[in-house]
Amino acid sequence: MTETPAIRCTGLRHTFGETAAVDGVDLEITAGQVFGLLGPNGAGKTTTIRMITTLLPVTEGRIEVFGLDVTRRRMAVRRLIGYVPQQLSADATLTGRENVALFARLFDVPRKQRKHRVAEALEIVGLTGDADRQASGYSGGMIRRLELAQALVSSPRLLILDEPTIGLDPIARSNVWERIEQVRVETGMTVLVTTHYMDEAEQYCDRIALMHRGRIRSLGSPAELEAGLGPESTLDDVFRAVTGDQLEDGGGIRDVRAARRTARRLG
Numbered sequence: 001m002t003e004t005p006a007i008r009c010t011g012l013r014h015t016f017g018e019t020a021a022v023d024g025v026d027l028e029i030t031a032g033q034v035f036g037l038l039g040p041n042g043a044g045k046t047t048t049i050r051m052i053t054t055l056l057p058v059t060e061g062r063i064e065v066f067g068l069d070v071t072r073r074r075m076a077v078r079r080l081i082g083y084v085p086q087q088l089s090a091d092a093t094l095t096g097r098e099n100v101a102l103f104a105r106l107f108d109v110p111r112k113q114r115k116h117r118v119a120e121a122l123e124i125v126g127l128t129g130d131a132d133r134q135a136s137g138y139s140g141g142m143i144r145r146l147e148l149a150q151a152l153v154s155s156p157r158l159l160i161l162d163e164p165t166i167g168l169d170p171i172a173r174s175n176v177w178e179r180i181e182q183v184r185v186e187t188g189m190t191v192l193v194t195t196h197y198m199d200e201a202e203q204y205c206d207r208i209a210l211m212h213r214g215r216i217r218s219l220g221s222p223a224e225l226e227a228g229l230g231p232e233s234t235l236d237d238v239f240r241a242v243t244g245d246q247l248e249d250g251g252g253i254r255d256v257r258a259a260r261r262t263a264r265r266l267g
C-alpha cells in the first residue's frame with residue numbers, strides 16, 4: 001500500500017484579477033521529505049504556500065494535506081501545519097519564551113504540556129540560554145530560529161517555511177538549516193521550504209520543484225535535475241535554463257529587500 005502523501009496538489013490555480021499567479025500546478029510531496037519550492041520573484045511560490053496553509057482560497061483544482069481536502073477540512077488541516085511566513089511573526093517586546101508560549105496558547109497545546117513543550121521547542125532551535133531575554137535584542141538569525149520554535153511548539157506533521165534564511169549571513173543560514181534537519185530526523189516531520197539559495201536547495205532538499213510563471217517547470221532530486229541538463233551542470237544552470245537568467249538580478253533585489261526587512265525587525 002502506498003503511503004498518503006503529505007501534500008497533493010491537482011490542477012491548482014489561483015488568479016488575482018487577470019494574473020494567474022498559480023496556473024495549473026500538479027505536485028506530490030512524500031511524507032518525511034524536505035521539499036524545496038524554487039523560482040524567481042513572482043513565480044507563484046508564496047501563493048501556492050498560502051493556499052496549502054488555507055490562508056488563500058483555491059480558485060481551481062484541489063489540495064490534500066495528509067489526505068484532507070484543504071477547502072472542506074480547513075481547521076483539521078491547520079492543526080497539522082506549522083508555518084513560518086516571510087513577514088514578522090515574533091513580538092520584539094516579549095522574551096523568546098513568551099513568544100513561543102503565545103503560539104502554544106494560540107495553537108491549543110494542552111495547558112499541562114505547555115511549559116514543557118515551549119522549553120523543548122526553544123531547546124531544539126538552540127535558544128534555551130537566551131529564552132528569557134527580550135526578542136528586541138536578538139540577531140536576525142536568532143529571530144528566525146525563534147520563529148521556527150513558534151512553528152514547532154504545536155508538533156506539526158508538516159512544517160512550511162517561506163524563505164527561512166533570506167537576509168541572514170552564511171553562518172546563521174547553516175544554523176537555521178541544521179535545526180530544521182535535526183527536527184526532521186528526530187520527528188519524521190515533512191518540510192516544505194521556499195528558497196532563492198541554490199546551494200541550500202542542493203545541500204538540504206530531497207526533492208525540488210522549479211516554478212516559473214505559475215507552473216512547475218522541473219521536478220526531481222537535485223542530482224536528477226542536474227544530470228538531466230548535462231554533465232557538470234549545477235542547480236544554478238538548471239535554474240537559468242528553466243527561467244532564462246532571471247535569478248541574476250532577482251535574488252539580489254530580493255536580498256536587499258529582505259535585509260532591510262530584517263534590519264527593521266531588529267531595530
Ligand SMILES: Nc1ncnc2c1ncn2[C@@H]1O[C@H](COP(=O)(O)OP(=O)(O)OP(=O)(O)O)[C@@H](O)[C@H]1O
Pocket residue numbers: 016019020021022039040041042043044045046047048
Ligand atoms: N495580493 C495580490 N494581489 C495581486 N497580485 C498578487 C498578489 N499576491 C501575488 N500577486 C502576483 O502573483 C504572482 C505570484 O506572486 P507570489 O508572491 O506567489 O510569487 P513568489 O514566487 O512567492 O515571489 P517572491 O519570490 O517574490 O516571494 C506575481 O505576479 C504577483 O505580483
